[in-house]
Amino acid sequence: MKTIIIIGAGPGNGTEISKRFGQEGFQVVCAARTQETLAAVITELKEQGIEAVGVECDASRRADLESLVEWTKEQYGQIDVLVYNASILHQASVLEVSAEQITKEFEIDVLGALHAAQIVAPDMIARKDGAILITGGGAALHPIKSLPGLSIGKAGVRQLTHMLHDTLKDDNVYVGTVTIAGEVKRGTALDPKNVAAAFYTLYTNRTEVEKVLTAE
Structure with a gap:
């Protein structure tokens, strides 16, 4: 059985990505900051017969990410897929937002993704197999005036993904991103189920970054 870690496994995209890979037979390790979030997600997954466990993890702390990866390896042997889905939203004017707030968001959006990739990549390179998938956002393409931290962070995530892809492709480690250009909402083209399907398609095809x- 293959193993997937979803970092940022909250309601919405995180849950649906967990379901999609779980339905394909993956052992699912869900990571989130609070036990309350994890309990709700794990209950929903197990009700559908999906093998899933929850691990508390603060994506802004590299030590937490290292502990998550080591625990998963001890339990399941190896990590076949890593999904980085963590981010935060803070509305503010770009003229008023504090450097501390931008830094906080950047630590989660970009540095968390970088650290997670750096931690799992060596084992994937060694066995010439694995995938790293990162949730991107349309703010990377068209900045959102009221969300400066998110806009800067998603631009960073997009560039990071392309660099990781180019760096790891010769080792048969796939890296890709789903750039969600709009509001995620049930019953629309940006339904979390459609987001999850896009992630699985990227993973199986391995042709697009x-x-x-x-x-629309």
């Missing part, structure tokens, strides 16, 4: 999902 980026899939842009739009509301």
